[in-house]
Amino acid sequence: MNTPLYLWQEECLSAWFNNHCRGIVQAVTGSGKTLLALEAARRLEDKLRKSGKKLKVKIVVPTSALMRQWERAVSEFRISAALPPQKIGLRGGGFKDRTDCSYMIYVINSARYELARQILSELQESETILLIADECHHYQSGQNRLIFEFLPRSKPYSRHFFSLGLSATLPAGEEGRYLSSVLGRKIYSYGMEKALALQTVCPYDIFHIALPFTGTERMDYDSLTDKMNRIYSNLLKLCPELRHITQTERFALLRELSASKNLRIADMAASYMALTYQRKSLICLASSRLSCVCALINRLDSEEKIMIFGERIAQADELYRLLHRQYPQRVGKIHSQMGTLANKNTLERFRAGDLRILISCKAMDEGVDVPDAAVGIVLSSTSAQRQRIQRLGRIIRKNEGKERASLYYLHIEESAEDNVFLPDSKDIRLFDLQYHPDTGEFSCKEYQKRAGQLLKRLLAEKRREERRREEQQKEARRCLQKGIVRADWKREIDDLEIRINHARYASEKNYWICMKRMREMDDEE
Numbered sequence: 293m294n295t296p297l298y299l300w301q302e303e304c305l306s307a308w309f310n311n312h313c314r315g316i317v318q319a320v321t322g323s324g325k326t327l328l329a330l331e332a333a334r335r336l337e338d339k340l341r342k343s344g345k346k347l348k349v350k351i352v353v354p355t356s357a358l359m360r361q362w363e364r365a366v367s368e369f370r371i372s373a374a375l376p377p378q379k380i381g382l383r384g385g386g387f388k389d390r391t392d393c394s395y396m397i398y399v400i401n402s403a404r405y406e407l408a409r410q411i412l413s414e415l416q417e418s419e420t421i422l423l424i425a426d427e428c429h430h431y432q433s434g435q436n437r438l439i440f441e442f443l444p445r446s447k448p449y450s451r452h453f454f455s456l457g458l459s460a461t462l463p464a465g466e467e468g469r470y471l472s473s474v475l476g477r478k479i480y481s482y483g484m485e486k487a488l489a490l491q492t493v494c495p496y497d498i499f500h501i502a503l504p505f506t507g508t509e510r511m512d513y514d515s516l517t518d519k520m521n522r523i524y525s526n527l528l529k530l531c532p533e534l535r536h537i538t539q540t541e542r543f544a545l546l547r548e549l550s551a552s553k554n555l556r557i558a559d560m561a562a563s564y565m566a567l568t569y570q571r572k573s574l575i576c577l578a579s580s581r582l583s584c585v586c587a588l589i590n591r592l593d594s595e596e597k598i599m600i601f602g603e604r605i606a607q608a609d610e611l612y613r614l615l616h617r618q619y620p621q622r623v624g625k626i627h628s629q630m631g632t633l634a635n636k637n638t639l640e641r642f643r644a645g646d647l648r649i650l651i652s653c654k655a656m657d658e659g660v661d662v663p664d665a666a667v668g669i670v671l672s673s674t675s676a677q678r679q680r681i682q683r684l685g686r687i688i689r690k691n692e693g694k695e696r697a698s699l700y701y702l703h704i705e706e707s708a709e710d711n712v713f714l715p716d717s718k719d720i721r722l723f724d725l726q727y728h729p730d731t732g733e734f735s736c737k738e739y740q741k742r743a744g745q746l747l748k749r750l751l752a753e754k755r756r757e758e759r760r761r762e763e764q765q766k767e768a769r770r771c772l773q774k775g776i777v778r779a780d781w782k783r784e785i786d787d788l789e790i791r792i793n794h795a796r797y798a799s800e801k802n803y804w805i806c807m808k809r810m811r812e813m814d815d816e817e
Contacts, residue, residue: 301328304480308332308456314476316428316457320484322493322689325458326362329424330369332456340420348414350407351397351424352439356385356632357639358426359397366395385632400430404438412442415449425475428457432467440474493688494666496697497721497779501588502705503580504729513707516571523564530557575709576603576672581702582611584727585669586618587734588700589649591777592667597642599686600651602671605629608653611671615649627653668699698779702727721779734776742781742810743772749809767799771806781810 297305301324308315313336319325329351337347353359363380370377381389383406384399391410398407411421425431431439446453457475462468472478484493505513528534531549534542549561589598602608605627615623624638624647642650642665650665668687687697703709705726725736750768751761775781780788780803788808795801 297327297331298324300480300482300486301331304328304482305332305335307479309335311476311479313422313454313456315455315479316459316462316471316475316477317480317482318459318462318478319480319482320493321460321684321686323482325426325460326365327369329426329456329458330366333422333424334369334373334375336422336454345420347394347420347422349395349422349424350411351395351426352400352403352407352431353397353426354400354430356399357636359385359387359399362397362426366397400436400439404435407439408441411453412446415442415446415452418449418452420452420454422454422456423475425455425457427459428471428475429459429461429463429467432463432470437470443474494690494694494697495720496684496688496699497723497782499698499700499723499725499777499779500711501584501700501702501725501727501734502711503578503584503702503727504705505707506579509574509578513571513574516567516574517708520564520567520571523560523567527557527560527564530554530560571708573604575704575707577607578704580704580727580729581671582607582614583729583732584702585611585671586614587727587732588669588777589615590618591734591774593778596648596667597645597665598649598667598669599665600649600669600671601686602651602653604672605653607672608651612651615651619649621646622648623651624649625651666694666697668697670699670701672702696779700777721782723779725777733773736776739776739781742813743776745813746772746806746809767802768806770799771803774803775807775810780804780807781814783807783811785811785815 300319304317304319305328308317313332317325317328319328333347333349340347351362353362359382363382366378366380369375378395379393381391381393381396383389383391383396384402389396391406411423414421430436455475457471462471462478524534527549531545534545537545543565546561546565549557550565552558552561585600592598600608600611602611608625608627612623612625624642626635626638630638638647638650641647651671665687668684684699687699703711705711723736723738725734727734747765747768750764783791785808788804788811791804792801792808795804
């Protein structure tokens, strides 16, 4: 029994085989890159078997968590495809299995110093090798390039070597050219818009939530900005080449200038970079972020599983303490200071449903498969598009019973922080909200316009029943305040009617009735 594939995966496999089983695939996180790679290995294995040859599969991953994830995926794939079981060898993360297994999975830190030698030795023994480089954008820099050292000496055996690179975010320029030189050219690209159109990922909404500084934070921010502007103005006079380059190039040049023999330039460049870090920290640690997350979660569906993405460990720890008091035994955290075993146990509890809320600092940006999380909250932002795509990918994986995902992006208003998350995505619903820490409330102009109209209608409908009208108004306000941070008022009427009929409590039914009335008003315009 063959594992069913999406159309894009079939197209991609055809392109890979047409390119002599070499090449890189760029596909959005959550769309099925792992299944694609395992099916590629299976089909290549079948093809070789007809000519009496066997295939050895080498899989390289960036983390030990991904290694175990791939181990499970290989085992489950072979069972579902009615294939004979294969011994899966692991190297890295504390594992040192024999390297003669048909499937070997390496963590990059271990693969650097042994994989090239092993592949070359096996090729020289007439073995046929398929190298799968997962998250291959990691392998173009520094010591990671050592895994490809065998290539110049393997040319006589090139007909026995095949490769497949996988990534959601491929680098450009020299880095991209290097990956193409070792893994093969990019043979297929499967972006977010196509994935949504073909329904291979869960549809999603993005909520931009604007936050304010406190008065003191605002003063500190303005002071740092003034100092930065003065230094940069003086730097431009001495180094005009800073003027017409990108931000990434600018900071690379500033790092070079900070080591300049011209002590004046070096001092200004170093000072500017230090002030930049201080200002970024001020934005990242703004006090309104934690209260906003607590207020937001209080308004979300109590059954939805939530992943929170942060940048600073101390901030994540503080949020954990706040949420743990509100939702005891339902909140977990993972980050680099927790330890591998503690992180693994927390993640397993989240997968099993024991935990509803999971807080992390970059630990979930790559290599964590949590298919049933429907809500993501970006507590503090990263400017790297790769991390943004990875974070979105954590919540848009399709899963039974999962209709739609929501991602909430917190940003400080009137600061240097981006106020738009993934601006190039056009086939999604975007909502702009503001959080008011003094009251703990949210505002949204479009939503509040509809809510105001609905309240007026309710008031007009019940003029003769004064007491009932007041109770209804109070209940409607409660429901509408709850709905302001959700996209339920944009659901289809049929869906809302089903939810009304299946509501377990009167308060739940009232909420869905309000959302239906909101949608009806939306349709009237």
